[in-house]
Amino acid sequence: MNGIDFEAMKKVDVRTVNRSTLKDINDVVVDIALPKEERLRSFIEQIGNPYCYKCGDLVVKVSFAENTSATLEDRLEHYLSTM
């Protein structure tokens, strides 16, 4: 999996990207029994570009927060603590 240009993937323009070139996230199946590293690797392999993909007939672009050190684990824990 070396040589994947994630920077270029991030820069894909959601307005102009050709739908037919994108993979559908609904087709991605990862076994949750696998270790975390394997799951991540498998996800990236299947989705192609984790920053821009299709979800049904929707084109979805994803961006992560840059001004925080909070991870998804942190956010989930906070959510659980306020239940």
Next chain:
Amino acid sequence: MDKLNTDTKYRASIYLRLSKEDGDKSESDSIGNQRDLIHHFLKDKPDIEVVSERIDDGYSGVNFDRPAVKKMIEDAENGVINCIVVKDLSRFGRNFVEVGKYIDQVFPALSIRVISINENFDSINGRSQSDNILLPFLSLINDAYLRDISIKVRSQLEIKRKKGDFIGSFAVYGYFKHPENRHKLVIDDYAADIVRDIFKWKIEGQSQQRIADKLNELDILSPMEYKKFCGMEYQTSFQTNAKAKWSAVAIGRILKNEFYVGTLVQGKRTTPNHKVKKTVTKPSDEWIRIENNHEPIITNEEFAIVNELLNSDTRVAPHKTEVYTFSGLLYCADCGNQLVRSSVCRNGKTYFYYMCGKNRITKKCTSHRISDTAITDGILVALRQHIANIVEMERILKYIDTLPYKSTNVKKLNVQIISKEDEVKRYEHLKTALFENLSDSILDKNEYLRLKYVYDEKQQSAELAITNLKQEIDKLIKNRTEETLWIEKFKLYQNIDTIDRKIAVNLINKITVYDDKRLEISFKYQYNFDLALSFIQSMEKEISPRNKVKEAV
């Protein structure tokens, strides 16, 4: 002064003033001492008859905004008095300009005799050369004294603020002043719980008004009433109702108050100088902010989420108590306006969709129409994939096991019910006693009816509160089971299967909608596929260098 000399009898007002603020602390300045001194002085002056005594106890001489001095000047203007006696000029006032105006212009024009005992000044004698020089000087010194004290006090307060000492008269709702050190704050468990509820309800999507209504329905004392209830002498001129209620503004103020995350912010307002009482708000970069100053009630994350919500424009739909899941998170990519929710009925089924707010009102942007299901689906699938593939699930599952079973809220409400039941009983007793007073003719019928009406009202509001509290407990228990179910399901499937408002605001920063069914989801957490992947690879290199070639795809 000629006219005064012919007047044989003087109708005098003696004026006494004592201030807590401007340093008149010596015993010689006590009201009693001032009075004694003046009466002693007047003993051998039969031509002066004291007709009134005007006392301003606890007023600074910085201005003439004092009730008794105002009355005295009014009397002088109306001719009720024609003589004023004070112990020294600083009693009359410490403001150089104002005192000079009265002594040199107003009183001579009204033919008022002014006697200031300590300065040996009596206007009937006219002004000697030395008076002309000395009096303004004395007045100036009186004024300078104020300025000096003001500077001392101001700098002292500034030091306290910078040190993190709380210097307000009353602790912020949710805290008590420390019993031994009034500059420190400790959490007031009861009020802190209410503050936590307020933040929680806001995150769940309730409006400030709805939260205020809810607290009023539960008959929870508003911060002002709570202060009174705790025995604090709190007074305000803003109160309009007999009993202060929670308001949307009060809720908003609590939600925006950094105090609750442990930050002490003081010195927001000031007065231009000690003579001007009008307060001005300082620019926020001059406020004194001290982080981690006291124990927080709200976490930084929660505070941040709530304040982002407050900045976005959301509205609870009619007949709903909470906003929609994505309210305030959906924006049009082209004009930046928020998307608005609408519905359409087709073949007896209602479909919800979102469209650009600007398009709907002015048609100056394209529709950006997108169905509610498409958005919800897009976000749910993305989150599910992230939870499945980038989260360290072990950590979350372990964390779940550490969560305490929360029965505290129910307990808290039960305690409130008991106290309300006591209240109901107390009014019942009071009414019985009232009736006895009527029978014994201690009260007449009108008084009886008036008091009975008051007690009836209070009893009814306590009864209503009990009903509401019981409903709240039912709701809590129901939510508890829902929450427990949610957690059980999460543990089982190691994922979520729906998105509610709380998840949305905890995990999503913004959803930008483009035309042609395209959208961008910006999450509230950081992640970098690039780094994560290279981290894995470097780990593998270390563990088994021979696998390197095989693994590289």
